[in-house]
Amino acid sequence: MSVIELSDLRKEFTVRVKTGRLRRQKRTVRAVDGIDLRVERGEMLGYIGPNGAGKSTTLKMLTGVLMPSAGRATVCGLRPVADRTRLALRIGVVFGQRSQLWWDLPLRDTFALLRHIYRVPAAEHAARLARCRGLLDLDGFLDTPVRQLSLGQRMRGELTAALLHGPEVLFLDEPTIGLDVVSKQAVRGFLAELGRAGDTTLVLTTHDLADIERLCERLVVIDHGRVVHDGSIAALHRRYGSRRMVVAELDAALPAPPALPGAPLHRLEADGRRLVFALESASVAEVVAGLAGLATLRDISIVEPDIEEVVARLYRTPADG
Amino acid sequence: MAEPATLTGAPAPAQRPRPGAQRGAGGALRAYRALLGAQARSQTAYRTSFVVDLVGNVGATAFDVVTVVVLYGVTRELGGFTLRETLVIVGLSAFAFAAADLLVGNIERLSGYVRTGLFDAVLVRPLAALPQLLLMDLPVRKVSRVAFGLAVLLAALASARIEWTPARVALAVVAPLAGIVFFGAVFVLTATVSFYWIDSGQLANSVTYGGRDFTSYPVTIYGGWFRALFAYGLGFAFVSYHPALALLGRADPLGLPGWVGWAAPGVAGVAAAVAALAWRVGIRHYRSTGS
Numbered sequence: 001m002s003v004i005e006l007s008d009l010r011k012e013f014t015v016r017v018k019t020g021r022l023r024r025q026k027r028t029v030r031a032v033d034g035i036d037l038r039v040e041r042g043e044m045l046g047y048i049g050p051n052g053a054g055k056s057t058t059l060k061m062l063t064g065v066l067m068p069s070a071g072r073a074t075v076c077g078l079r080p081v082a083d084r085t086r087l088a089l090r091i092g093v094v095f096g097q098r099s100q101l102w103w104d105l106p107l108r109d110t111f112a113l114l115r116h117i118y119r120v121p122a123a124e125h126a127a128r129l130a131r132c133r134g135l136l137d138l139d140g141f142l143d144t145p146v147r148q149l150s151l152g153q154r155m156r157g158e159l160t161a162a163l164l165h166g167p168e169v170l171f172l173d174e175p176t177i178g179l180d181v182v183s184k185q186a187v188r189g190f191l192a193e194l195g196r197a198g199d200t201t202l203v204l205t206t207h208d209l210a211d212i213e214r215l216c217e218r219l220v221v222i223d224h225g226r227v228v229h230d231g232s233i234a235a236l237h238r239r240y241g242s243r244r245m246v247v248a249e250l251d252a253a254l255p256a257p258p259a260l261p262g263a264p265l266h267r268l269e270a271d272g273r274r275l276v277f278a279l280e281s282a283s284v285a286e287v288v289a290g291l292a293g294l295a296t297l298r299d300i301s302i303v304e305p306d307i308e309e310v311v312a313r314l315y316r317t318p319a320d321g
Numbered sequence: 322m323a324e325p326a327t328l329t330g331a332p333a334p335a336q337r338p339r340p341g342a343q344r345g346a347g348g349a350l351r352a353y354r355a356l357l358g359a360q361a362r363s364q365t366a367y368r369t370s371f372v373v374d375l376v377g378n379v380g381a382t383a384f385d386v387v388t389v390v391v392l393y394g395v396t397r398e399l400g401g402f403t404l405r406e407t408l409v410i411v412g413l414s415a416f417a418f419a420a421a422d423l424l425v426g427n428i429e430r431l432s433g434y435v436r437t438g439l440f441d442a443v444l445v446r447p448l449a450a451l452p453q454l455l456l457m458d459l460p461v462r463k464v465s466r467v468a469f470g471l472a473v474l475l476a477a478l479a480s481a482r483i484e485w486t487p488a489r490v491a492l493a494v495v496a497p498l499a500g501i502v503f504f505g506a507v508f509v510l511t512a513t514v515s516f517y518w519i520d521s522g523q524l525a526n527s528v529t530y531g532g533r534d535f536t537s538y539p540v541t542i543y544g545g546w547f548r549a550l551f552a553y554g555l556g557f558a559f560v561s562y563h564p565a566l567a568l569l570g571r572a573d574p575l576g577l578p579g580w581v582g583w584a585a586p587g588v589a590g591v592a593a594a595v596a597a598l599a600w601r602v603g604i605r606h607y608r609s610t611g612s
Contacts, residue, residue: 013608060609065444067605081605088447098438100445104363116355117446119348 001077003169003201004039004062009071010225011057031057033225034071041168044195044202046216048209050315054225055205059173062203063093076168089118092162096174099154100161101146107157108142111164118165125164132160135190152183159190169201170194176208188214209311223315240313242305243278246287249299250275260290352448356456364461374462382415382466385537386473400541401574405481407539409568412474413561414536417500419470423463425455425505429525432515441609451509451600483568492583496564499589500536503560506592507532509600516603528555536560541574559588 011032016024032054039045049055060066062075064084073080078087094100102110115125133139136156141149149157155175162170172191176184192215194200206212212219212233219236221229229236237243245266253272257265262282268275277287288300365371389411393404402410434440434454443453478493511525532555535543540552540562552558559581566573567582 060441063445065441066607066609084444085447085449088445091445093445095438095441098442100442102359102363105359109359109362113355113359117352117448119352119447 002038003041003043003076004037004203005072005074006035006037006058006062007072009035009037009058009061009073010069011054011061011066012069030225032061032068035222035225035227037220037227037230039201039203041201042195042198043218044191044216045204046212046219047203047205047222048207048212048219048311049205049222053222055222056173058222059171059203059205063091063171064088089165090168092165092167092170094155094158094162094170094172094175096155096172096177099146099158101154101157103147104145106143106145107138107149107160110146110157110161114161114164120165124166128164128166129160132163135193136160136186152179152186155179155183155187156190159187163194167200169203172202172204172206174206175204176206176211184208184210191215221311221314228314236310236314237305240310242310243280244305245303246277246279246284247299247301247303248275248277248287248291248297249273250291251296251298254295258291258294260287263287263290349448353452353456356453357459360457360459361461371462375465378463378466379469382419382469382473385415385534386411389537400539402539402541405477406565406569406571408473408477409481409565410539410561411537412470412477413497413500413565414533416467416470416474416497417560418504418533418536419463419466420497420501421504421508423460423467424501425508426463427458427460428454428508428512429529430458431512435515435607435609438609440607444604450604478568481569484570489568492564492567496561496568496585499564499585500560502589503556503585503592504529504532506589506596507555509596510592513596513599513603516606516608532557532560536562556588556592559585 009032010030013029013031014026015029017027019025031052035054035058047055047058057066061068061073062080064080064087067081075087076090078090080087100110100114101107102113105113111125111129114120115122133142136159138156138160141153144153146154146157159175175191176187179187188211191202191204195202195215202215204211204216217232219229219231219233220227221236229239231239246263249270250273254275257268258275259265260277260282262280263277263286264280266276266278275291279287282290284300284302288297291297389407390404392399393407397403399407428451431440431454434443440450440454443450443457446453474497483489507529511528514525532551535551535557540548540558543551552562563573563577563582564585565582567579572579573581
């Protein structure tokens with residue numbers, strides 16, 4: 001059995017739109033419009049989409065916060081809303097813009113409190129806390145009231161709070177939003193460690209695709225409440241024809257554009273002195289060797305496909321999933 | 322801070338939880354007690370403002386009582402009731418409202434919890450949502466009001482020349498408790514409106530605080546449809562008026578039979594059941610906000 005199973009999951013909201021001085025019109029917004037998804041134990045899933053695509057709404061339905069309008073969802077074999085409190089013992093949740101911490105208390109007290117709330121045996125709690133303290137470098141601010149913490153410090157506290165009961169599934173909604181580069185790296189590094197242990201299933205929504213590239217092998221892209229891509233990042237590049245590029249700078253332009261097998265010419269720049277080849281079946285070495293026979297090479301560089309660009313394209317093109 | 326070091330050999334962060342470990346009522350009770358403790362510590366973190374609040378809170382309730390006493394300075398009777406009799410009504414109402422306000426009153430901040438996302442945070446914890454919210458925000462400083470309300474009630478009962486029977490003693494204990502349950506139910510019921518309509522605070526206030534003022538006087542002073550609505554439509558007559566009649570041994574000037582005064586616990590029970598149902602339905606309709 002998969003840890004998370006969604007079948008035809010839907011959530012509709014009715015909103016009232018002002019159309020006149022007194023008149024209001026009801027409109028139905030399909031925030032999540034029929035999502036099917038299975039996530040296996042230990043998977044790290046990146047769940048992305050533009051603003052309003054339905055990412056957070058999906059996560060809220062999986063954590064028992066929101067009741068689905070239709071369809072089925074199970075997490076750890078439980079129905080999130082009906083079995084909310086039982087499920088809560090087995091999942092961890094970090095909402096980047098919702099705090100689980102007690103504002104006026106030091107982190108240390110929040111953690112002690114969570115031990116009671118989640119009914120965790122003292123020894124287990126202490127072991128996990130010790131581990132998080134080391135990995136997330138909490139010791140410098142464990143006794144500071146949460147309201148005085150920086151965003152990065154607070155987020156490290158949130159992560160710890162979500163893990164102290166040893167959840168099977170960790171849901172993270174924008175865990176790096178607003179963080180500085182150093183804190184972002186710390187959070188990513190920590191999550192990568194967690195993923196390497198292979199025990200925890202991780203579902204991550206983010207706007208920062210670097211999070212996904214660093215952490216997730218599987219990427220689910222949603223737009224307008226539907227899945228438009230489900231697969232690896234490499235598969236996404238293949239599907240949308242984004243390839244690695246070889247950029248060659250020559251001393252002088254060639255009389256005719258060169259034809260290299262397995263690496264079609266993508267672009268000519270700088271009056272023909274800069275050539276951009278798309279790598280299909282050829283290797284970088286083959287391209288370099290082929291060019292070296294034709295002209296004097298001044299510089300060679302390789303450009304990795306830009307995931308941001310691919311995803312942006314994905315949002316614009318209506319896909320049937 | 323540095324990138325975390327590798328952790329070979331460290332205990333896995335996610336050992337399978339053992340279902341059943343420290344589960345059950347005892348565990349939940351400990352959890353709620355811990356929540357309450359945290360709340361008390363948070364509030365006393367601002368010590369001076371806590372003391373000021375403690376004193377200020379008595380003021381509000383004292384003012385209600387003084388109003389009644391002042392009214393009797395101009396008239397000997399109000400709606401057919403003397404000051405001593407009315408004070409029993411005032412005491413029942415003041416104590417029940419103050420206690421309900423202490424225990425449940427902060428649920429009127431529900432729309433704020435919804436807006437700030439605290440409600441989402443509460444829903445992902447393994448405890449019932451309502452007790453969590455109440456304990457996380459229990460206004461400890463309102464304890465002073467409850468003490469004052471209780472003092473008024475005891476003084477009124479002592480000076481009203483009640484002919485005490487075992488049944489009346491029981492009613493004197495049960496009626497205030499029923500009043501607390503009733504006001505608590507009203508607080509919850511009006512707050513659930515914000516699951517549907519976030520800016521519903523003023524409507525909620527007019528029912529809860531309107532109800533409190535209504536129960537501070539004999540219902541005979543109110544007229545027509547207004548009395549019918551608040552006293553029997555919403556049930557506020559059972560908080561203080563009818564129990565007071567039964568305690569004082571007076572017949573209802575409006576002609577309802579004597580046993581009605583003993584119906585307070587039943588009415589409170591019905592109100593609590595309705596409130597619980599509304600809460601459950603409300604949570605299912607909860608829409609959350611933003612991301």
